[in-house]
Amino acid sequence: GSKCDGGVAIGGDCLWFNEELKNWDDAVLACASRGQSLASPVDPVAVLEYAYRTYGNFYSGFWLGGSDVATEGTWVWQSGEPLGDRFPWDSKDFHDEPNNSNGNENCLEIRVAENRYNDIRCHDVKGYICEG
Known part of the structure; x- marks a missing residue:
């Protein structure tokens, strides 16, 4: 089979969508336990x-895998690579993400129902997407 057995191939990446709810740190560990990130x-x-x-x-x-935990306002992937200026943050309306609402929104989520990316508190629990 292909190297993406059981995952979803999108844009050259092989992604696994997990609906089990975890905070960001635990999601990092869950992916790592599968040899993924x-x-x-x-x-x-x-x-x-x-x-x-x-x-x-x-x-x-x-x-x-995006966060600005290390340096507020500097969004990087786990690898340390920057998300970059072309990352499609939601700026179509009043949300204007990433907005660091409440001063502690340091992790990257997909707000699926709203079809947008967002910065949110890392201790919230969500599904997670592994890549490997």
Whole structure:
């Protein structure tokens, strides 16, 4: 079989969507236990479209591997690679993400039901997307 058996191939990445609810740190560990990491998709727009189409009623949302825990306002993947200026943060309306609401929103989620990316508190529990 292909190297993406059981996963979903999107934009050259092989992704596993997990609906088990965990906080961000525990999601990192869960992916690592499978020899994977939290997702850092090369095509975040396609990943968002797939998540919305496939999990549109999954209101908890999904973690990805992005955070600005190390340096507020500097968003990086687990690898240390920056998300970059072209990352499709939701800025279509009043949300204007990432907004660091309450001063402690340091982890990246897909708000599936709203079809957008968002910064949120890392201790919230969500589904998570592994990449491997």
